[in-house]
Amino acid sequence: MARMSWSEACHLDRSLLSLDHFFSMPPDYAQTLTGGLTNRCWKVVATDGKAYVWRPTTPITKAFSISRFQEYQILSAIGTSHLSPAAVYINDQGLLVDWIEGSSLTNDLSFDALLKTMIKIHDLDTQRVPVAPFNYTARVDHYWMLLPEESKVEPYLSLYNRWRVAPNLADVGLTLCHFDLAGYNMVKTEQGNKVIDWEYAALADPRLDLTLSIDVMDEKPLDAVYQYCKLRGVEGVDDWVEGVMAWKPRATMMAMLWYLLAHKLWGDDEYLTQAEQLRQTFCS
Template identity: 65%
Template sequence: MARMSWREACQLDSSLVSLERFFTVPPDYAKTLTGGLTNRCWKIVLSNGDAFVWRPTTAITQAFSISRFQEYQILSTIQHSGLSPKPIFINEKGLLVEWLDGHSLSETLTFEQLIEALVEVHNLPTTRLPVAPFGFTARVDHYWMQLKPELKTEQYQAIYRDWRNAPSLADVGSTLCHFDLAGYNMVDGQQGVKVIDWEYATIGDPRLDLTLSIDVAGINEMEAIQRYCQLRNIEGIDDWFEGIRAWRPRANMMAMLWYLLAYQLWGDDTYIQQAEHLKQQFCT
């Protein structure tokens, strides 16, 4: 993280200027936060030691169909759950949330911590959440339509075309889904494990959320589903096995398009390599 004065930070990122009326006294300093792919966030520290995270609205967030206002609504609704950072302030330039002290679980996340976190998220009440349900086809179409013609090769197009529709599955109900729940978005502090970076969160099929987390963590699918269903007292486990296996190719296609779009936006070869790796999984 690069530390700099508040004035220097405002010169580097003009969205920070929109916070000057919120802070009665200018912050002591700001740091750029590393680790986020979609978001280029800031840690803001006041002279009294209070700290916040600034999550700006940018062309990048818009490209990935991320709404800071929706993120704010979700965090506001679940702020008393003890699972997420509290939202502090929202404007058209971005979202300010509390800074959570603790250490990232990106390298030390256990199987049990991941499954328990997924269960906690999926058990949160959704009746008061003013957000639209996740539309899988609309999301992947949004990614695809933004890609330049040179990235829309025949192989990529065939994979996108074959898997762009959501699967027809037994209904297991909709829940709040994080859609990026992994160790890098979990913090272990004095008050236990908390989940950060809710920018992709919305209401959706929990089996898709589970699929994404299982694949990122590289854990055993059968053990994860069994433990998850046990913790949620779910008896119809077959619907979960079938659902996750139906969602997996679609989740991989969505991730493939995400990496293609990320490559187009940032030009980092790492992203195109990830997209190619996912493409090869379909080809083989």
């Protein structure tokens, strides 16, 4: 993280100037935060020592269908759960949230611990979350629409067409889903594990959320589903197994399009390599 004066930070990112009305005095300093793929965020430390994270709205966030206002709505609704940072301030330039002090769980998180946190999220009262349900087809269509024409070719075209429609599954209800739950988005604190980076969060089929984390953690799907259902006390495990297996190729295709779009936006060939690796998983 690069630490710099507030004026230097504002010169680099003009969206920080929109916080002038929030702070009675200019913050002490700001630091760039690394690790996020979508977001280029800032740690902002006020003169009283209190720290925040500034999550700007940018052309990149818009390209990935990220709404800072929806993120604010979700964080505000679940604030009493103590699972997430508190949403502090929102404007058309971005979202300010509390900084969570602790140690990253990037390399120190068991799948059991991840599932216990995921279940806490899935058990939150969705009546308090005033956002529209996630639309899988609309999301992948949006990614596809923004891709350059040279990416809309075989075999990407066939994979997109085959898997662009959500599966027809037994209804297990909608829950709040994080959609990027892994150690890199979790912080170990004195009050327990907390979750950061809620920009992709939505009301959705929890089996998709589970599928995404199974893939990130490289777990065996069947074992992972049984473990989740046992921890959550879910009956009808077959509906969950069927759901995860049906979502798996769709989640992979969605991630593939995400990396193709990231390659277009940033020009980093590593994103193209990731997209190609995901494409190859369909061959196996």
